[in-house]
Each structure stands twice: as structure tokens, then as C-alpha cells.
Amino acid sequence: MPTLDDYKGQTPAWCPGCGNFSILKAFKEAFVEMGIEPHQFIIVSGIGQSGKFPHYLKCNTFNGLHGRSLPVATGISLVNHEILIVAEAGDGDCYGEGGNHLINAMRRNINVKRFVHNNQIYGLTKGQASPTSMEGMITKNQPFGVLSEQFNPMAFAIALDCSFAARGYVGDHEHLKGLIKEAVNHKGFSLVDILQPCVTFNKTNTYEWYGQRVYKIESGYNPENRVEAFQKALEWGDRIPIGVIYRNSRPTLEERIPVIKEKPLVKQAIDFTVMKNAVQETLKEYY
Ligand SMILES: Cc1ncc(C[n+]2csc(CCOP(=O)(O)OP(=O)(O)O)c2C)c(N)n1
Ligand code: SF4
Secondary structure (H helix, E strand, O other), rough: OOHHHHOOOOOOOOOOOHHHHHHHHHHHHHHHHOEEEEEEHHEEEEOOOHHHHHEEEOOOEEEEOOOHHHHHHHHHHHHHHHOEEEEEEHHHHHHHHHHHHHHHHHHHHOOOOOOOOEEOOOOOOEEEEEOOOOOOOOOOOOOOOOOOOOHHHHHHHOOOOEEEEEEEEOHHHHHHHHHOOOOOOOOOOEEEEEEEEOOOOOOOOOHHHHHHHHHHHHOOOOOOOOOHHHHHOOOOOOOOOEEEEEOOOOOOOOHHHHHHOOOHHHHHOHHHHHHHHHHHHHHHHHO
């Protein structure tokens, strides 16, 4: 069985009080409790305070360009869909720079677990508005307040029939841990949007602000009812629901590709002469 010490990476350089610490702790505890060894998964990330997440863990990792972790995750999955793939991102990274990739990952239903550290601000670059910043919020770059309407990740996910869409909050540790486990156990693309205060640059959405609004979704709620899920997703204001908002069991992309359906590409013997001959035939005919 893995222990928390097996997961120890570099020392985090986040600000004291940053919500990222709680995500890291919940993540490590969830994985240890599920008995997942560090070599059994890979984390891909982009750029941002959230993008540094895999540096602070012991795991396989690919830390690439801002907003581009999902194409990397897709590539990994096409080559080896038996490994657990986690894609960590900030709200800017996922919903801004990487928005297009999110659309297509949801449509294709790649079997990737997407955890978004949603602090409603661009943290690493010191506090510009992100897609999830609330309309009217004053930032250093938006002295007259944010003019764009706030992006709603949950409503967006349901509109695209995302296989699993949940919202967590770092102030409810056990609940967040449970969501991380559910997302990992779900077959298909899982989006967990995690509300996370940035104590340095977001002076609006503080622990106190969330504490007054966040509530756990009631027990009789059925996340498989898409219309009700949409209504739940639209709640944002005095009350903000956390929990699994929407879920379905669509087939994954990996299950639908005949070549990899039975066995991942990494486990298949490749006969390069077939490829070589095909290239030569094509060149002979057209070049
Ligand atoms: C294509 C591109 N645009 C902009 C940047 C500059 N940049 C680096 S980090 C960052 C903000 C990150 O914010 P977010 O994704 O919300 O993550 P956080 O730091 O808040 O965790 C920006 C704009 C970049 N590196 N690449
Ligand atoms: S700037 Fe914000 S997001 Fe970045 S480490 Fe500090 S508190 Fe966390």
C-alpha cells in the first residue's frame, strides 16, 4: 500500500493560505486511500500556480504549454489507455487558453480526469481577470471592473454532455477528497471544478465569501437527469452547490477506436516493414 510519504515531491512555493495546498493534500490522501501507487498514473499540466501541481508530487509528469495539457493527455491516452491520466489546470489555463481543447475532450469523451483549480483569477501572472472572474470585479488590469460575463463551467459541461461534471470546494476537505475519488473511478472524461481562494490576488472570492454560500447538494438529487442538472448548474450567487452535478455513461473514445480497443498501442508489436512498404508504394505512385 502506498503512503503519503511516497507522494512527496518538491517543496511548494505557493503563498501561505493558498487553496492549492488543500487540493494537493486532498489529492494525495485520495490516491493513497485508493491504493494507487505513484508509478500507476501520469499528470499533465500547463502553466500557472496550478500547473506546478505535479512538481509537488512524486509521479510521472508532463508539464507543457499554457492551456495545452488536454492534447497531450489525449495523445498519452491513445498510446496507453490503461494508465490513469490526470490533467491539472487553472481556470485561465482550462477555460481561457485551453477552452477549445476542453470542448473536444468532452465531445470525444477521452478517459482523462480533469481537475481545475478555480481561483477565479490568473494567479501566476499576478491577478488579471480569468473567464470565471465575476462580472464587475476590480482587478489590476480591470480597474473599472470585469466587463465580460462570468463563464459557467458546469452549465458548459452539461451542454456538451460531459461524462462527469462536479464542483468541489477546498474548504470542505473530505467532500473534495470524495469527489476526486469519484472522478477517478468514473469511466470517461471527468471534470472537477474546484473552488479555491487565491488569498493574494482575488480579494472578492475569499474563504469567508465561499463559506457563506457553498452548500452540499441534497441526497435525493439525481445527477443523471440532464435537465435538472442544468438547473443546478445555473445556481451561482447567494447559494453555490458542490457535489456531482451531472453524470452519464457514454462510451469513451478509447473504446470506440478499433485498433486500440483490445490492447493499448504500447503493448502491440509493430511491424515497421508494413509501414515502410506502404510509404515506398505511395512515393512510387505519386512522386
Ligand atoms: C499562451 C500563453 N498566454 C499567456 C501566458 C502567460 N501566463 C502564464 S501563467 C498565466 C495565468 C495562469 O492563470 P491560471 O491558469 O488561472 O492559473 P493559476 O496561476 O491561477 O493557478 C498566464 C496568463 C502564457 N504563458 N502562455
Ligand atoms: S498568487 Fe494566489 S494562486 Fe498563486 S500561490 Fe499565491 S494565493 Fe495561490
